[in-house]
Amino acid sequence: MKSPKVFAARIAVALLMVAFGFRLRAMESPDPGAAKTRGADLLFSSGGIRELRLEISQAAIDSLRKYQWKFGPQVEREKVTATVHEGTDVYTNVSVQLKGAAGSFRSIDDRPAFTLNFDRLAPHQKYHGLKKLSLNNSVQDPTYLSEQFCRELFLKAGVPTPRATHVRVELNGRDLGLYVLVEGWDKEFLKRHFKDASGNLYDGGFIQDVTDSLNTNGGDGKDQSDRRALAEAAQDPNLTNRLARLEAVLDVDRFLTFMALDVMLWNWDGYAMNRNNWRLFHDRTSGKMVFMPHGMDQMLWKPGASLLPPIKGLVAQSFIEIPELRQRYFERIRRLRSTVFNVESMTQRVREIADRVGPVLAQTDPVAAIRYPTVVSDFCQAIVRRGQSLDEQLARSFEPAVFDATGFAHLNGWQSKRIFGKPRFSPTANPTQEPVQIDSPEGSSIGTWRSGIWLERGQYQVTGRVKTQGLQMDPGDTRGGAGIRVENARFDRPVLGDSEWKTVDLEFQVSELLSEVQVVCEFRGSSGSAWFDLNSMRIKRIAPAKPAPSSGRPKEP
16 A cells, blocks of 8 residues: 555646646647637626726826717827726726717716727736727616617627627726626627738718728728728719629628618618718628628617618618619518517517616616616517518518609509598498598598508609598698698698599609608598599609719718
8 A cells, every 4th residue: 555645646746747738738729719719708698797896096087077079070089097896806007988979978977988998008908808898888778788689680690790798887986887898899809700800990980981081990091992992882873883893892791681680670870871880891801891880779769660761871872772782682681580580589588688687777776777677678569560560561562663654653552541530431342443531420530541652762743633521620730631642741732621523733752762652642620521532643753863962972082
């Protein structure tokens, strides 16, 4: 039997060999950064909500207090040094600056949003594998979950997007409450999505487009020839040439998904609809430009909105003008509806995130916590209604109206709708073959028959026949009578009292490249009846389409 000393020595050697073996395996790992990557993955996938304590000197606080966001040219944001604590972990020399713009900026004495850079002043320092991150105050999103939820959808659809989670933030002993932590735009992020992270990463800034000289978060910001090539391709007046040029410089497939999800989730403050909250990366491996979303705290505000809303982003405009890309855009929406936009799984995910957020919100903001179940329920209902709207719209054609040899397009697919009171719609088996009647046997009422038609930019006139009997307008309604109008406009010559069949008309303008116009036959009265000959309703183009207004396409400086 070996002596205790010999036995202990062998145990020690064995332990050293095991430790050394583990060290060798770590050195031989094909991915030395795998542990760091797993750290970032764990940060965004763990169930708990971490707590961050920021310590900033009074002199630095005074410096940050001087900055206030204003419309117009921006001054550079002051950077100060902070110490960040998470539990027993301490991060020193962390570079901090205030963030936010028109709606989200708050001063240092309020609930400010921050950008934290752990690596700028302390090389190689990282927070759970991240060199850079944002702490968003979520002042425009009472759910606190829109950022995380929508970013996950873009990632699921294959669009590179920084991830988000939640933390509780304290500043110099002051509890700032719940924040949304968002992965930063830097090479660490780019390396996760692209083989070559050295290309230009453009910051879309505030209401800017690819025709502007943009700030960069990476690459060689002085050489913006890649951005200019994209802008020039998007403005080529020859649609065939434009398509070929776009396919040469832009990741068209990813842009289709990026734009389609922007609209499906109603990102009204994103690139397509507002030229805001976006990034653009030059992927040198493919030679293509890739659009990526940013700032998704105001989503799904209009569940019933059109799938082809007013488009402001130049590249998005250029897509819609090309028939082939327009068709592919709607096909992409159909595909995303069946794969990514799954209402049941989406609402389930919302409630999972809310279950994490709710308890912390109850501790940090009891007033907001009282309303929190309601705002989460409203968000889920918006998802449900958006899904229904998507299905209704996708069931219809998105093709521009066809005008016959006489220059007219006929309307079909008429639907009745009650707007106010109790209008009565006389039953009819075929509303386009026999006149339809609306009356108000129970007092003041508003009722309509309406039909949608897709029209390209231009000047139009809608005409049709209307008949009334004893139609009296409500004294409090200056718009009473019967007539034809388009949605969001009034009829200017209402038919009242007793009138035999008469032809009425209305001129209107379509300013968008292609827009669905709702033609409305409307009854507004306290008594009486109106008849509409839906078979007579037709639209004529009275002025050709005009080029897009220059205000929507800023010029290259």
